[in-house]
Each structure stands twice: as structure tokens, then as C-alpha cells.
Amino acid sequence: MKIKRVLRETFTSLSANKLRTGLTILGIVIGVAAVIAMLSVGQGAQNSITSSINSIGTNIVYISAGARARFSAGNFNSVRNIRQLTLADAQALMDPFQAPSVKAVAPVIQGGDISASANGQTTTTTVYGVTTSYFSIRNELVSEGAFFNDQQVNTHARVAVIGPDLATTLFGQTTNLTGQTIRINGQTFTIIGVLQSKGGSSAGSSDNQAIVPLTTARDRVVRRAGTTVDGVYIQATSAQAVSEANTQVSNIMRLRHHVAVRKEDFSVMSQQDLLTTATSITGILTAFLGGIAAISLLVGGIGIMNIMLVSVIERTREIGLRKALGARNRDIMIQFLVESSFLSLLGGLIGILLGWLISLIIGQIASASGTTLNPAVSLNAVLLATLFSAAVGLFFGIYPARRAARLEPVEALRYE
Amino acid sequence: MEDTVIRAEGLTKFYRMGEVEVQALRGLSLLVKRGEAVAIMGPSGSGKTTLMNILGCLDRPTSGEYILDGEKVSGLTDDQLAGIRNRKIGFVFQTFNLLQRTSALANVELPLSYANLPNDGRDRAVAALRAVGLESRMKHRPAELSGGEQQRVAIARALVNEPAILMADEPTGNLDSKVGQGIMDLLLSLNRERNTTLLIITHDPRIAAQTQRTIQIRDGLIEENIQ
Numbered sequence: 317m318k319i320k321r322v323l324r325e326t327f328t329s330l331s332a333n334k335l336r337t338g339l340t341i342l343g344i345v346i347g348v349a350a351v352i353a354m355l356s357v358g359q360g361a362q363n364s365i366t367s368s369i370n371s372i373g374t375n376i377v378y379i380s381a382g383a384r385a386r387f388s389a390g391n392f393n394s395v396r397n398i399r400q401l402t403l404a405d406a407q408a409l410m411d412p413f414q415a416p417s418v419k420a421v422a423p424v425i426q427g428g429d430i431s432a433s434a435n436g437q438t439t440t441t442t443v444y445g446v447t448t449s450y451f452s453i454r455n456e457l458v459s460e461g462a463f464f465n466d467q468q469v470n471t472h473a474r475v476a477v478i479g480p481d482l483a484t485t486l487f488g489q490t491t492n493l494t495g496q497t498i499r500i501n502g503q504t505f506t507i508i509g510v511l512q513s514k515g516g517s518s519a520g521s522s523d524n525q526a527i528v529p530l531t532t533a534r535d536r537v538v539r540r541a542g543t544t545v546d547g548v549y550i551q552a553t554s555a556q557a558v559s560e561a562n563t564q565v566s567n568i569m570r571l572r573h574h575v576a577v578r579k580e581d582f583s584v585m586s587q588q589d590l591l592t593t594a595t596s597i598t599g600i601l602t603a604f605l606g607g608i609a610a611i612s613l614l615v616g617g618i619g620i621m622n623i624m625l626v627s628v629i630e631r632t633r634e635i636g637l638r639k640a641l642g643a644r645n646r647d648i649m650i651q652f653l654v655e656s657s658f659l660s661l662l663g664g665l666i667g668i669l670l671g672w673l674i675s676l677i678i679g680q681i682a683s684a685s686g687t688t689l690n691p692a693v694s695l696n697a698v699l700l701a702t703l704f705s706a707a708v709g710l711f712f713g714i715y716p717a718r719r720a721a722r723l724e725p726v727e728a729l730r731y732e
Numbered sequence: 733m734e735d736t737v738i739r740a741e742g743l744t745k746f747y748r749m750g751e752v753e754v755q756a757l758r759g760l761s762l763l764v765k766r767g768e769a770v771a772i773m774g775p776s777g778s779g780k781t782t783l784m785n786i787l788g789c790l791d792r793p794t795s796g797e798y799i800l801d802g803e804k805v806s807g808l809t810d811d812q813l814a815g816i817r818n819r820k821i822g823f824v825f826q827t828f829n830l831l832q833r834t835s836a837l838a839n840v841e842l843p844l845s846y847a848n849l850p851n852d853g854r855d856r857a858v859a860a861l862r863a864v865g866l867e868s869r870m871k872h873r874p875a876e877l878s879g880g881e882q883q884r885v886a887i888a889r890a891l892v893n894e895p896a897i898l899m900a901d902e903p904t905g906n907l908d909s910k911v912g913q914g915i916m917d918l919l920l921s922l923n924r925e926r927n928t929t930l931l932i933i934t935h936d937p938r939i940a941a942q943t944q945r946t947i948q949i950r951d952g953l954i955e956e957n958i959q
């Protein structure tokens with residue numbers, strides 16, 4: 317039978333019962349839309365996490381106290397006494413002979429949920445106490461004013477550079493703020509600069525923050541004993557040098573803390589590690605959500621099978637007639653398979669559009685609630701959904717089509 | 733060209749219904765020459781439809797030999813039988829058996845779907861509809877046609893592949909006698925003008941009287957063969 321004729325017959329038979337065809341397609345539409353929406357939201361989440369990790373800065377390695385979680389009891393016990401990082405540790409990492417791949421080092425202390433008030437407004441923010449090297453390592457830029465200098469750090473100056481979100485919350489603007497006063501943790505600071513926006517997700521938004529000299533922070537905002545710091549940012553000399561820097565830094569720290577390999581009381585995390593972890597987490601999440609969505613696609617496929625079985629019974633006489641007119645088993649088989657595949661493919665295409673629409677809406681809702689999420693409908697997802705839905709139609713169409721093809725012509729013609 | 737279109741010898745057809753065995757045909761033999769018009773009569777349940785199904789290659793006999801248009805039918809595969817039905821046989825049913833959802837033309841085109849044609853064969857379908865006098869109604873659906881017109885569409889469908897034999901199982905059974913006579917006239921004229929062999933099952937002696945030969949069947953055997 318010619319393909320054009322098969323398609324024409326498929327079209328007439330499906331349009332003869334539009335409501336039923338529509339409802340059958342709906343199952344696939346919902347399934348495919350769910351798959352597409354989940355995959356694209358997952359992809360969008362991955363993209364925004366990746367970009368916010370990249371916004372940390374370039375070629376960054378971060379050291380913090382305490383072993384990175386390893387899921388074995390032995391390791392867990394071995395780091396009972398966590399030795400804090402100190403300014404001396406940070407200083408040691410600058411050694412050009414032991415750490416030639418390290419370009420810059422920035423010790424930080426930080427505190428979350430710290431009250432900030434100005435202009436009659438009060439809010440909470442994250443405060444970073446840093447040295448001057450921090451700004452270049454983190455790729456921070458100011459939209460107005462300037463960063464503080466070494467002298468201001470040494471003199472415990474009460475100056476602050478604030479993020480644009482904090483500025484907007486307190487002042488309703490991000491301009492003309494230098495020289496204004498802000499109270500952080502009840503202490504008076506003078507604003508000397510406003511950061512450029514980095515965007516990023518609301519969780520850990522880097523735009524709601526205040527950066528003050530490390531010395532001042534330790535005195536007045538986030539108190540730390542002695543020269544303890546919360547972490548040290550290290551910039552490698554190049555992207556290729558990141559893993560060398562990682563090794564060099566680890567070696568120095570092990571020596572200083574007298575710990576053996578795999579018994580570390582500190583952890584070194586490169587941006588690449590973060591990316592890998594984040595990507596694998598969002599990947600698992602996406603696969604999980606996509607998998608659940610795929611189940612609904614399966615349900616849609618069963619719906620197709622159900623309708624095709626009903627259709628075969630209803631059209632028993634037609635099948636008998638077609639056989640009397642010369643249709644071979646294979647012709648009947650093809651006719652029903654094309655019908656079921658067409659149903660699921662059509663459902664798949666509509667589902668792709670709907671899923672794309674849903675992902676746009678999710679993106680809108682997310683950005684309305686302050687999270688940057690641009691769902692990305694990838695070509696792969698579209699191809700996958702198209703192939704998968706066609707396969708669903710074929711697979712669930714096979715059994716009804718075989719039943720149709722195997723009908724005896726005489727029996728089928730006598731069927732009432 | 734072979735002069736005998738149907739050569740059947742010793743056809744039997746048994747149906748097992750649990751314990752009992754129904755003998756629908758009991759060793760029936762039949763010869764039909766090309767271009768003949770034959771009426772098959774007999775009481776209900778005598779085996780007329782069973783015989784026509786076997787002669788039309790829709791069903792296989794339990795035993796017996798059947799040579800159709802020079803081709804030995806016993807032992808052919810399902811697909812080969814389908815091909816023979818498509819090329820050599822045109823069926824006309826009592827209940828018309830038209831597809832309701834498509835036009836008269838599409839119904840007539842149906843057998844062409846299963847034939848190996850170089851083109852889409854639309855011209856042949858139109859010609860067949862013209863031959864039954866329904867060229868002007870080809871865009872209509874069956875529901876928009878009268879019973880007689882629907883049976884004409886069915887005849888056009890049976891004709892479209894230019895078969896050697898037309899087989900009609902009580903073609904006028906669902907029509908009133910005047911319309912039925914019109915259908916009969918059409919079938920007989922096709923038989924005369926195209927030399928298409930005509931096999932027609934009927935209950936109506938007036939219809940049977942119009943054919944060259946009438947076969948009476950009783951209990952799966954030919955009782956009478958009136959030339």
C-alpha cells in the first residue's frame with residue numbers, strides 16, 4: 317500500500333472521531349509536556365548554577381576548615397578536633413617556592429543574618445571581612461565609589477562596600493550612596509562603594525552583602541578568636557594551573573597542620589569540583605523528574621493501546637472487508653500501526669510545544685520570586701521526546717495491530 | 733485463455749462446534765465457464781455463503797480441489813489468496829459494506845490501495861462509478877445515498893480492479909423489489925458487456941430466472957442444475 321494512501325486513510329479515520337482522538341492524544345501530550353518541562357527546567361537550573369559558580373571568580377580554589385564530608389565512619393572520627401584556619405595559613409600559601417601556581421590569596425571571615433540598617437530601614441545581610449586581594453580574586457567591580465585599600469585594612473577602618481540588593485533594600489537606589497552611613501551589627505560604617513550586580517539565584521545571592529575590612533569585621537561584626545579565618549580564596553596563575561595549585565596548597569596545609577593524606581582537617585575545593593558536584597546533583601534531579609514524567613508518557617501509551625483495541629473491535633467488519641478486497645495481513649498491520657504512531661507523534665509534537673510553554677511559565681514564576689532560571693529546551697530533549705513518543709505509539713500499537721491483522725476475513729465480515 | 737473460470741471438485745467444509753460437526757459443504761463439484769451468469773439458490777443454512785466464501789478465496793475448504801481462472805488455489809498462502817481476491821474477484825454484499833466515513837469515490841478506490849498500480853488509479857475509480865451511473869455522486873458519503881445507490885457504489889468498488897468474477901451474496905436482499913431489479917439489471921449488463929462471470933446468491937426466483945443457469949443447493953450439495 318502506498319504511504320500517501322495510508323496517511324490519507326489514517327487522517328480520515330482519526331478525524332472521523334475527533335473527540336476520541338483528542339482525548340487519546342491528551343495522554344501523550346501531558347506525558348511529553350511533563351518530560352520536556354522537567355528536562356528544560358533542570359537544564360535551566362544547571363545553567364544558572366553553573367553561571368553562579370563561574371561568577372565566584374576565575375581559577376579559584378577555596379580552603380575551609382574541616383574535612384569534606386566523606387561517607388565513611390572512619391574518616392568521620394578522625395577529624396574530631398578541627399583545627400581552624402588562620403591568617404598565618406593564608407600567609408604560608410603565598411610562598412612562591414612551595415606554591416608557584418598560586419597567584420593571589422584572600423583570607424575571609426563571614427557572617428550571615430547580620431542586621432544592617434540605614435535610612436530608617438533595617439534588614440539582614442551577609443557580611444564578609446576581607447583583605448584587598450579579595451576583590452580581584454572574586455572579580456568584584458564597583459558601580460560607584462571604590463574598594464578599601466591596605467591602609468584602611470591595617471587601621472581597622474569602618475568602611476563598607478555594599479551589594480546592590482542591600483543598597484536597594486535600604487536606600488531604594490544604588491547610586492549616590494558613597495559617604496552615607498550604614499549600621500552593621502549596630503556599628504556605624506561609612507559606605508565607600510557599591511558593587512556591580514552579579515545576578516545569581518536568591519539562595520546565597522551575592523548581591524545582598526556588605527564587604528568590610530577583615531580587621532574591622534573581626535573587631536566589630538563577626539567576632540573570631542585570634543587570627544582565625546573562615547576560609548581562604550586562592551587564585552591560580554591560570555586555568556591549567558588550578559589542579560597544581562590545589563596540590564601545592566594541600567601539601568602546605570598538611571605540613572602546617574601535621575596531618576596525613578586522607579586525614580586532612582581542612583578541605584580544598586576548586587571551582588571545578590563545585591561545578592562537577594552541582595552538575596551531578598542537578599543531573600540526578602533532572603533525570604529523576606524526567607523519569608517521573610516519563611511514567612505519565614507510559615500511561616499515555618497505555619491509553620493509546622486501549623483505544624486502538626477498542627477501535628480494532630469496532631472496525632472488525634471493516635477489517636474483514638479490506639481483506640476481502642485484497643488487503644494482506646501486513647497491510648492491516650501497517651494501517652493500525654501508522655494510526656497509533658500518528659496519534660502518539662501528534663501528541664508528542666503538541667506536548668513539546670506545551671512543555672516549552674510550561675517551562676517558560678516556570679521561568680517567569682521563578683524570576684518573579686527572585687530566582688534567575690532560564691529553562692532551556694534543548695534539541696536533545698526535543699528529539700528524545702519525539703522519538704520516545706513515536707516509539708510509545710509503535711510499541712503500544714503492535715498488539716492491537718496484530719490482533720487486527722490476524723482476524724479471519726470470513727469471521728470478521730460476519731461480525732455484527 | 734482458459735475457458736473455465738471455476739473448476740471445483742469434491743469441496744467439503746466442516747465446522748466443529750464442540751461435540752457436533754456441522755457439514756456445511758459435503759463434496760460439492762462445480763464448473764463455471766467464463767462469462768456465465770449463475771444464480772445460486774437454496775434454503776437458509778444450505779451452504780450457499782460457505783460455497784461463495786470458498787470460491788471467493790476468503791475461506792479454505794476442508795478438502796477438495798479448486799482451480800480459479802487456471803490457478804490452483806489450494807495450498808496458496810494467505811498473502812497469495814489476498815492477491816487473488818484483489819485481482820480476480822469482486823464482492824458485492826447484502827449489506828453493502830461501505831466505509832461510512834469516506835466518500836463514494838474513496839470507497840471505490842479502496843481495492844486500488846492493495847493493488848500494485850503505477851499511479852493512484854483515481855481515473856479507474858471514476859470510470860467504475862460512471863459505469864454504475866453514479867459519477868455525479870462521487871463526493872457523497874454513503875449516508876447521503878439511497879440503498880440502491882449505495883449498492884451501486886459497492887458494485888463499482890467490485891469492478892474497479894476489472895475482476896474475472898463478480899460474486900454477489902443476496903445483493904438485493906436489503907432493497908425493495910423495484911430497486912433490486914435495477915441492481916440486477918446492472919449486474920447482468922456488466923456480465924454481458926464485459927464478459928465478467930457473475931455468481932449471484934438469491935432467494936428470489938424472479939431474479940434467478942434472469943440468469944443463464946440456476947443451481948439449487950441443499951444440505952451442502954448441488955441438488956439441481958438448471959440451464
Ligand SMILES: Nc1ncnc2c1ncn2[C@@H]1O[C@H](COP(=O)(O)OP(=O)(O)O)[C@@H](O)[C@H]1O
Nearest residue numbers: 747749754756775776777778779780781782783
Ligand atoms: N463459522 C461457522 N461456524 C459454524 N458453523 C457455521 C459457520 N458458518 C456456517 N456455518 C454453518 O454451516 C451451514 C451453512 O451455512 P451458510 O453457508 O451460511 O448457509 P446459507 O448461506 O446457505 O444460509 C449452516 O448450518 C451454518 O450454521
Ligand SMILES: [Mg+2]
Nearest residue numbers: 777780781782
Ligand atoms: Mg448466506
